[in-house]
Amino acid sequence: MAGANCYVFYAGINGIVDIYLLASILLISIEIIILLLNKWVCPLTPIASKYTDNRNPNFDIYLPKWLAKNNKEIFGTIFTIGIILVITNQFIR
Numbered sequence: 001m002a003g004a005n006c007y008v009f010y011a012g013i014n015g016i017v018d019i020y021l022l023a024s025i026l027l028i029s030i031e032i033i034i035l036l037l038n039k040w041v042c043p044l045t046p047i048a049s050k051y052t053d054n055r056n057p058n059f060d061i062y063l064p065k066w067l068a069k070n071n072k073e074i075f076g077t078i079f080t081i082g083i084i085l086v087i088t089n090q091f092i093r
Contacts, residue, residue: 004028005075005082012085021086028079040072 004024011021034043048060058068067074 001027001031002075005079008082008086009078010082012082012089015089017086017090025083035072 004027007020007024008028011017011024035041042060045060049055052059056065056068058065061068061071063071
C-alpha cells in the first residue's frame with residue numbers, strides 16, 4: 001500500500017495517467033473505506049493483539065515506531081497531494 005501511495009505521488013509529479021495510477025487509487029480507496037468502516041483501525045490489529053501483550057504503535061506492522069504512530073497522517077497527506085497533482089496536471093495540459 002505504501003508503494004501504491006508513492007506511485008500516486010510520483011504520477012502526480014510527472015503527469016502520468018496509466019493503469020498503475022488507476023489501480024493504486026482504487027487500492028488506496030478500498031483501504032480507506034475499510035478503515036472508515038472499522039473506526040480507523042486496521043481489521044488485522046485485533047487479530048494480532050491476541051498473540052502479544054505489546055501495544056507499541058508498531059506491534060502489528062513492520063515500520064519504525066514514529067512512522068507507525070503517524071502513518072495515516074503521513075500517507076494520507078502524500079496521497080492527497082498526489083491526487084491534487086494528478087488533477088492539476090490534467091487541467092494544465
